[in-house]
Amino acid sequence: MLASGGFLVSGVTLKQLPLLEEERGSLSFGEVMRHVPFEVRRYYVIFGVPEGQGRGDHAHRATHQFNVCVRGSCHIAADDGTNRAEFVLDTPATALYVAPMVWTREFRFSPDAVLLVLASSYYDPADYLRDRSEFLAIKART
């Protein structure tokens, strides 16, 4: 769900995923190169984020990410250096795809929130752009 931001943010897409609701429980899924638009090298889950705390505040130079809040809810703010939008993820049936060179911040996690992220690369500190002015300078050149 788009919470705010009237302009398109380059490299950011909300995707609806299949959801099967049955008597024996619910199931949602994503298939690689069908729903998830890259080969997955890593997943991670973020949980137990205290009220008032946030994650992120960086961009990735080359890594693609696919964010699914599989329990509870959280907000993700994304900007491409020009436009900014804020998304609420509150169902396993919605994913937020984030391309490289998009600045993101994850925040307002509900106490029970679990954010699943599929990533296109192994963890590499050199992939992280944590300096906002460097990010903007690179975006201005490209």
Add this chain to the structure above:
Amino acid sequence: MLASGGFLVSGVTLKQLPLLEEERGSLSFGEVMRHVPFEVRRYYVIFGVPEGQGRGDHAHRATHQFNVCVRGSCHIAADDGTNRAEFVLDTPATALYVAPMVWTREFRFSPDAVLLVLASSYYDPADYLRDRSEFLAIKART
């Protein structure tokens, strides 16, 4: 955690995953071909399983699976046709790897449980072995 079953079940392994506990929340991760021993083609999440209900009760002919209970807890019973063991998954930092041709059943989901499964193939009904006697007959031949 192994809940019961004194014998080794062929094709089933419990794996510990990295867990980073920080002031701004916790993060656990798995890397493909490092922690996850196959290329991932699909993920799915199971949630909202009512008390008394179970999932599974089948084997996969060719699909490898990597099960992580990322919220709450659930039990997985696994057997290779000869030996059976029951596992409790209650932390994102533990995964249960299940090879093809292992019969599994997932049950005793806590009300908040979310089971994440990474799979080595796209969904294919022909990959499912739902007939217990057919499963045992194939195991007896191999």
